[in-house]
Amino acid sequence: MPLRQVEGQDRPLRTLRRALASGRLHHAYLFAGPDGVGKGLSAVGMAEALLCTAPRDDADACGECAACRRVATRQHPDLHILERGEKAGGGTERSIKIDQVRALQRALSFKSFEGARRVIILYDPEAMNPPTANALLKTLEEPGPDTHFVLVSGAAHRLLPTILSRCQRVQFVPLPREVVARHLAERAGLDAGAAELLAGLSEGSVGKGLALVQSDVLAQREALLDRVDDPEGLRRVPELLDLAEQLAGRKDDLELIFHLLRTWYRDVLLAQEGLPDEALVHRDLAARVRARAAQLTPRQALARLDALNSTEDALARMANVRLSLETLLLRLVGAQPRRSAA
Numbered sequence: 247m248p249l250r251q252v253e254g255q256d257r258p259l260r261t262l263r264r265a266l267a268s269g270r271l272h273h274a275y276l277f278a279g280p281d282g283v284g285k286g287l288s289a290v291g292m293a294e295a296l297l298c299t300a301p302r303d304d305a306d307a308c309g310e311c312a313a314c315r316r317v318a319t320r321q322h323p324d325l326h327i328l329e330r331g332e333k334a335g336g337g338t339e340r341s342i343k344i345d346q347v348r349a350l351q352r353a354l355s356f357k358s359f360e361g362a363r364r365v366i367i368l369y370d371p372e373a374m375n376p377p378t379a380n381a382l383l384k385t386l387e388e389p390g391p392d393t394h395f396v397l398v399s400g401a402a403h404r405l406l407p408t409i410l411s412r413c414q415r416v417q418f419v420p421l422p423r424e425v426v427a428r429h430l431a432e433r434a435g436l437d438a439g440a441a442e443l444l445a446g447l448s449e450g451s452v453g454k455g456l457a458l459v460q461s462d463v464l465a466q467r468e469a470l471l472d473r474v475d476d477p478e479g480l481r482r483v484p485e486l487l488d489l490a491e492q493l494a495g496r497k498d499d500l501e502l503i504f505h506l507l508r509t510w511y512r513d514v515l516l517a518q519e520g521l522p523d524e525a526l527v528h529r530d531l532a533a534r535v536r537a538r539a540a541q542l543t544p545r546q547a548l549a550r551l552d553a554l555n556s557t558e559d560a561l562a563r564m565a566n567v568r569l570s571l572e573t574l575l576l577r578l579v580g581a582q583p584r585r586s587a588a
């Protein structure tokens with residue numbers, strides 16, 4: 247998809263299109279921002295613009311030539327994609343392997359196939375461990391003439407400073423609520439009311455909205471809150487430990503579960519600040535948000551948000567899932583943290 251067709255990201259795309267039109271391109275861009283807001287589409291659009299054989303006057307891709315079509319279907323020989331592999335038993339690998347980086351470097355040591363330019367799109371660069379990232383550094387710093395890197399990251403804060411410093415950062419933002427609602431209505435066949443609510447829960451990410459539609463996490467939201475956000479929770483620790491074990495077995499759902507809980511406590515804070523129901527993500531549960539806001543102090547709500555964030559970071563660093571979740575659930579029902587590792 248050419249850059250001009252990517253929706254809701256006018257500011258970052260203006261930067262890119264200006265660089266394309268002037269020919270003053272950085273050799274490595276980092277597209278940073280939440281998942282599901284158009285970073286990946288824009289990376290493909292950038293690759294199309296760079297490899298298109300009939301670009302428009304403004305240097306955006308034509309979107310129709312053979313080169314553009316081959317980029318869109320990942321079949322262009324001068325487009326290299328580096329991403330987490332598929333696991334044999336299904337699912338995605340947690341990390342990008344050093345062998346993948348070496349294979350890329352071998353491919354780049356040959357001449358480009360079609361023209362002068364080559365494009366490397368690197369998805370989830372934060373999924374490289376330090377040795378893998380270090381192996382990539384030299385190539386990232388001096389990729390060779392007419393070779394362009396686009397790193398696409400939903401968690402740029404986890405990237406090594408050495409990677410960050412070699413990239414020009416382009417910041418993507420959450421999409422406007424109405425754009426997300428329209429996409430969800432079209433792509434998931436939702437009516438306007440359901441799409442609007444889901445757009446709020448998705449925080450400007452079409453990808454997250456679609457993931458919520460496809461999983462049963464949203465349907466279980468109130469049951470989950472009953473157990474996780476229970477003022478009496480500290481009286482039933484064994485049940486919490488059982489729940490931690492169950493959640494540890496739902497690895498694919500954890501990101502959405504964290505998302506729901508994070509937006510929940512943020513809503514509690516907003517309600518404590520006196521914001522109206524329309525400002526809440528969980529506006530359909532506004533009465534429940536307000537009841538909880540009256541029970542907790544802002545400091546307690548913040549402590550719960552902090553527990554969620556630090557647990558998610560720990561899991562990204564491959565901490566013990568069950569132990570991390572046990573500690574998290576205890577903190578969410580009001581236990582004081584004893585270790586910082588969780």
Ligand SMILES: [Zn+2]
Binds near residue numbers: 309311313314
């Ligand atoms: Zn083209």
